[in-house]
Amino acid sequence: MAKHFTDFDLSSQAETTEEREPPVSAAERMAKQKDDIANQVANAAEEIERLRMRQEELEYAKKALHELNRKQDRYDHGKKEIIANLDRSVLQMEKDEVRAGRMVELLSTTRAQFKETLTELRGIHEEGWGENDFEEELDRALVVTENARMLYNKSIAKIDAESWQRGERPASTLMSRDGVDGASIAEKGFLFWLKVGVALSLPMFLALLGIAALFFWISGK
DSSP states (O other): OHHHHHHHHHHHHHHHHHHHSOOOOHHHHHHHHHHHHHHHHHHHHHHHHHHHHHHHHHHHHHHHHHHHHHHHHHHHHHHHHHHHHHHHHHHHHHHHHHHHHHHHHHHHHHHHHHHHHHHHHHTOOGGGOOSSSHHHHHHHHHHHHHHHHHHHHHHHHHHHHHOOSTTSSOOOOOBOTTSSBGGGTTTOOHHHHHHHHHHHHHHHHHHHHHHHHHHHHHHHO
C-alpha cells in the first residue's frame, strides 16, 4: 500500500512540472541563440573599444616618455657643453686680464717716454746753432736722435711681444739707425746716399766758407 502511494505521488509531481514548463519550440530556441550571439558580439565590441582606448593611452604615454628622454639628453649635453665653454673662457679671460694689465702698464710707461722724447726732439732748434758750436750741437742732436730711435725700437718690440691678440694691430715698423725703415735701407741707391752726404756736409762747408771769407776780409784790411 505504501509503495503504491509513493509512485502515485512521483507521477503527480512529474505531471505538474510538465504543466509548468511547456516545451520550447525550435523557433524560440533559434531566437534565443540569436540574442545570445548578439549580446556576445556587443560585449566583444565594447571590449575592443576599451582596448583601443587603452592602446591610445599607452601610445600617448610612450610619446611623452620619448619626449622627456629627448629633453633630458639635450639638457645633459647642453649643460656639459656650456660648462666646458665657460670654464675655458674664464681661464682664457683670466690670462688675458693679467696680460691686459701688463699691457696697460707698458703702454702708459711707453707713452710717457715717447712724449718726453718728442719734447726733447722738438726742442732742438737747428736754426739757432752758431758757427763756432755747430759741430758740437750736431753731435749732441745726433745722440738725442739715436737714443730716441733705440727707445722707439725697444718699446715697439716690447709691445709686439706683449700683445696677446695678434692681427688686430698692424705691426709697427722698426726704425733703422738712419731713421728709415730697416727693410728698405739696402735698397737705397747711390743718388740717395749722395744726397744724404751733401745734406750732412753742407752746413759744415758753409761754415768753413764763411770762416775763409771772414779771414780774407780781415787780411784785406
